[in-house]
Amino acid sequence: MKKIIQARIYFGDKYYVGECLDLPVVTQGATLDEVSRNLQEAIALHLEGEDLAEMDLDNDPSVFVSFELDAVINAKT
Numbered sequence: 203m204k205k206i207i208q209a210r211i212y213f214g215d216k217y218y219v220g221e222c223l224d225l226p227v228v229t230q231g232a233t234l235d236e237v238s239r240n241l242q243e244a245i246a247l248h249l250e251g252e253d254l255a256e257m258d259l260d261n262d263p264s265v266f267v268s269f270e271l272d273a274v275i276n277a278k279t
Contacts, residue, residue: 227248
């Protein structure tokens with residue numbers, strides 16, 4: 203059984219986007235705090251009333267979030 207739900211946060215066109223890698227859950231927010239809260243709420247709503255064992259999830263899974271940054275490369279010639 204999985205004890206961790208994996209997700210990632212990245213900056214889209216205008217907002218931060220939170221996307222689960224293990225569940226069909228996607229949300230957005232204007233700030234990192236907002237997208238984090240929205241992601242947590244969206245995951246909870248998705249799992250509400252579900253049999254977690256059927257989804258191969260632990261009864262109290264954690265959410266592991268990675269944050270993608272654009273690489274800034276300053277090349278001097």
